[in-house]
Amino acid sequence: MKLIIAIVQDEDSSRLLTGLMRKGIGVTKLATTGGFLKAGNTTLMIGVEDERVEEAISTIESVCKSRKQLTTTPTTISGVTTSGFNAFPVEVTVGGATLFVLSVDQFLKI
Numbered sequence: 001m002k003l004i005i006a007i008v009q010d011e012d013s014s015r016l017l018t019g020l021m022r023k024g025i026g027v028t029k030l031a032t033t034g035g036f037l038k039a040g041n042t043t044l045m046i047g048v049e050d051e052r053v054e055e056a057i058s059t060i061e062s063v064c065k066s067r068k069q070l071t072t073t074p075t076t077i078s079g080v081t082t083s084g085f086n087a088f089p090v091e092v093t094v095g096g097a098t099l100f101v102l103s104v105d106q107f108l109k110i
């Protein structure tokens, strides 16, 4: 068995939950925050049998889209780092999904 940890954008999370549940793939949704943008995103914990990992990944691929987002980056003026004030906008491309696929030693329901 594998545990897929999928970090996705909030906009895609509802459709992805529905898509996975329709296929009988169990999933748990967590509200999370990205370290760089410090904005909300969604982390899904998806436990699947080894032979269904590709199916789960292709479901994620079909739903999650990359998007461009504007952020402001701190600037340094005279050695002083500013945040918000004097910051300039920078465009970043947030990926459709960031995935970690881990091997599961034991899967128990008690």
Ligand code: 2BA
Residues within 6 Å of the ligand: 007, 033, 034, 035, 036, 037, 038, 039, 041, 092, 093, 094, 095, 096, 097, 098
């Ligand atoms: P954030 O950390 O908020 O990052 C959002 C997007 O900002 C990233 O998209 C990337 O395009 C950009 N970015 C991140 N760090 C950067 C940096 N140091 N310099 C310039 N641009 C940077 P993604 O790479 O698609 O990541 C989307 C979200 O996935 C991340 O949100 C974070 O929550 C998670 N993530 C990405 N890599 C991770 C990792 N190695 N470990 C844990 N979580 C990760």
